[in-house]
Amino acid sequence: MTDDDRRPRSVYGVGDEPEVQASLANERTALSWIRTGMTLIAGGVALATLSSFGELPLVILVIAGLASLGGAALAVWALVSWRRTERALRLREPIPEPSVLPWVVAGVVAVGLLLAVLATFQAIDLAR
DSSP states (O other): OOGGGSSOHHHHTSSOOOOHHHHHHHHHHHHHHHHHHHHHHHHHHHHHHHGGGSOOOHHHHHHHHHHHHHHHHHHHHHHHHHHHHHHHHHTTOOOOOOTTHHHHHHHHHHHHHHHHHHHHHHHHHHHO
């Protein structure tokens, strides 16, 4: 297969062939982000499924929806990031910074804190 036949042309049509190890590492990173996105979607589905066993607080359903949307967005971002990095490798430019990582960390911290607060209020409620 020649470079002219490979898609997307916006990636493979520029620059020179990068080192194979670097290109494969970029692909593995993108696949890892996609797996993380799929895990978020699975977590959202699991939380939403719990509602069939009884009434759940609205905040849990909101978290389920946000997790699913976040997972989908993360998968799209993985593709965008792979393309940016692959182009940089081919053009011998610096690798772009991982722009989504701070958002993922902030989301995990926010959900963790929210669930901790909810658990605390529920424990106080049960103690009464």
